[in-house]
Amino acid sequence: MKSYTIAVIPGDGTGPEVIREGLKVLDALSGKFGIKFNFQHFDFGGARYLRTGETLPDGALDELKKFQAIYLGAIGHPDVKPGILERGILLRLRFELDQYINLRPVKLYPGVDCPIKDKKPEDIDFVVVRENTEGLYTGAGGVLKKGTLDEVATQESINTRKGVERCVRFAFEYCKKRNKEKKLTLCGKTNVLTYAFDLWERTFHEVAKEYPDITTDYAHVDAVTMWFVKNPEWFDVIVTDNMFGDIITDLGAMIQGGMGIAAGGNINPDGVSMFEPIGGSAPKYTGKNVVNPLAAICAGGMMLEQLGEVRAALLIEKAAMEVTGKHLKSLAAGKMGYSTSEVGDLVAKLVTELSPD
Ligand code: IPM
Ligand code: MN
Numbered sequence: 001m002k003s004y005t006i007a008v009i010p011g012d013g014t015g016p017e018v019i020r021e022g023l024k025v026l027d028a029l030s031g032k033f034g035i036k037f038n039f040q041h042f043d044f045g046g047a048r049y050l051r052t053g054e055t056l057p058d059g060a061l062d063e064l065k066k067f068q069a070i071y072l073g074a075i076g077h078p079d080v081k082p083g084i085l086e087r088g089i090l091l092r093l094r095f096e097l098d099q100y101i102n103l104r105p106v107k108l109y110p111g112v113d114c115p116i117k118d119k120k121p122e123d124i125d126f127v128v129v130r131e132n133t134e135g136l137y138t139g140a141g142g143v144l145k146k147g148t149l150d151e152v153a154t155q156e157s158i159n160t161r162k163g164v165e166r167c168v169r170f171a172f173e174y175c176k177k178r179n180k181e182k183k184l185t186l187c188g189k190t191n192v193l194t195y196a197f198d199l200w201e202r203t204f205h206e207v208a209k210e211y212p213d214i215t216t217d218y219a220h221v222d223a224v225t226m227w228f229v230k231n232p233e234w235f236d237v238i239v240t241d242n243m244f245g246d247i248i249t250d251l252g253a254m255i256q257g258g259m260g261i262a263a264g265g266n267i268n269p270d271g272v273s274m275f276e277p278i279g280g281s282a283p284k285y286t287g288k289n290v291v292n293p294l295a296a297i298c299a300g301g302m303m304l305e306q307l308g309e310v311r312a313a314l315l316i317e318k319a320a321m322e323v324t325g326k327h328l329k330s331l332a333a334g335k336m337g338y339s340t341s342e343v344g345d346l347v348a349k350l351v352t353e354l355s356p357d
Contacts, residue, residue, distance in 0.1 A: 003036035004307055007067040011045040012085070013281025014291045014340075015073020021293035021344025022071065022300040025316060028348035029304075033312045040067070044089055046077020046281075055088025061096050069303050070097075070274035073296065074281035087139070094132050099266035099274060100163065101170050102130035102245060103302070106232075106252035109261065110325035116229055116255055124255055126235035127178065129171040130245025132266055134163045135196075137242045159196045159241065164203045170269065171239035172211045180236045184208075185217040187224045187240035187248065200241065224248055228255055253278060260292030260331040261324070263299035265306060275303040282333065290334040293344050294320050311356040319350035 008023065010016035026037055042060070049055055064070060075090045093099070108114050108124035116124075134157075141154040168186075175184045186204045188197035201218070208216045219227065221244045227234055228251050240248065253262035259279030266274040277295030285291045301316030323346055329337035336343060 001034050001036050003038060004069065005038045005040070005067045006303070007064050007070045008039050008041045009044050009070060009072045010041065011073040011075045011089075011281065012047065012077045013074050013283045013286045015045070015075075015281055017287070017289065017340050018277055018291060018293040018296035019071065019073040021340060021347070022296040024344045024348045025297050025319075025351060026300050026304075028351050029312045029315065032315075032352060033309065035309060035312065039071075045075060046080050046085055049080060049085060049088070050077070055085060056092055061093075064093070064097065065272055067272055069307060070272060071300065071303060072274050072276040074277070074279070076281040076283075078283045091137060093274060094266050095138075097266075097268055097272050097274065098133065099268045099271070100131065100133045100166055101267040101269070102128075102132040102242075102249075102264060103174075103267055104128045104130060104245070104249040104252060104262070104264045104278065105302075106249070106256050106262075108256050109321050111328070112257035112261065112324050112331060114255060114257060116232070119232060119255070123233040125180070126232070126252075127174065127237050128245055128249050128252060129167065129174060129237060129239045130249060131163065131167040131240070131242050132245075133242075134158050134160060135242035157193070157196050157241070157243070159199050161199065161203065164200055165207065168200070168203050168207050168239055170267075171237055172207055172214060175214050175237040176211060178237060181215070182213055183215040183217060183236040185219055185224075185235060185238045187219055187221050187238050187244055189221050189244070190218070191220060196241070204239070221248065225251055228252060249278065257324075257331045258292075259295065260333065260336075261294050261298065261320075263295050263302055265299070265302045267306065273303070273306050275299040275306075285333050288334075289339045289341055290336075291340055292328075292331050292333060292336060293340050294323065294331070294347075297344070297347055315351050315354060315356040316347070318354055318356070319347045322350055322354070323347055 010019040140156040144152040190197040305313035
């Protein structure tokens with residue numbers, strides 16, 4: 001029997017509620033596919049920080065490196081100043097585990113209310129490959145004369161040839177494997193960010209020569225936001241930097257029906273990857289059993305795919321589609337017609353009943 005060791009970080013807010021449902025679904029699959037999961041829970045997050053003053057304790061990263069994947073709920077606490085947990089936990093994990101890709105599928109599932117009039121599931125089905133360890137996120141820059149009228153604040157976008165190239169290569173490979181149009185769009189801002197996106201553009205075109213079967217395209221980030229709304233069917237795979245990827249994937253989540261369904265993977269193809277619903281900790285819904293666990297469940301599916309359990313991953317997607325298509329009244333918290341745990345029960349039941357093929 002194949003077995004996988006998974007570090008589980010439920011985290012803050014509604015994180016634990018949705019991760020519980022994700023684990024329920026994974027457990028339901030394990031019998032069917034002869035997979036054994038060894039889950040080990042870690043209590044990193046806002047509550048622990050408030051108790052101990054520690055974000056990630058010493059040795060945590062070394063410990064996490066021993067697992068085959070990390071399954072994360074949400075990081076963010078209303079009583080902790082913005083930036084501390086994000087930098088101290090989430091970004092630190094992404095950076096130190098060198099998870100240089102943030103993979104975010106944007107797919108409109110059947111039955112889901114799309115805020116864009118007349119768009120159907122066949123119109124919204126693309127994937128954003130977001131660089132995840134560089135750009136504006138590195139913390140480069142600084143402040144001078146803080147608090148005075150002469151204050152100077154800089155925040156620099158760091159783009160390395162190596163970092164850009166590995167991200168672009170991943171995107172081409174991903175696009176090649178994805179059974180769609182085989183079209184890769186670089187999303188940048190070459191008309192203003194003439195150093196950073198010049199590097200991106202040159203790298204993109206150089207790597208493109210190795211992929212003659214892939215159609216390449218370029219769009220400025222502002223235009224991309226426009227087209228996500230106007231013509232989302234134009235996109236297949238999009239590759240972009242960290243900051244633009246952050247922004248356009250929130251818009252992507254909205255056009256696919258909201259944060260309740262948006263899943264993502266922080267991927268290190270040669271190391272430990274981490275999977276999470278991208279919606280955050282949703283403090284106002286915490287403990288109410290009303291938020292949608294599908295994003296977390298689908299993140300679990302992405303984790304299975306990364307582990308090589310492709311058929312099990314497909315089954316999660318199939319079950320999630322059945323749930324949106326036939327059961328949920330809405331994807332929004334409190335409006336689903338089901339509680340968080342009932343949605344988990346439903347998906348767990350479906351994955352045992354449905355056939356993956
Ligand atoms: C995301 C989040 C994070 C980011 C925050 C919480 C640091 O918005 O995963 O998209 O900006 O990457
Ligand atoms: Mn974000």
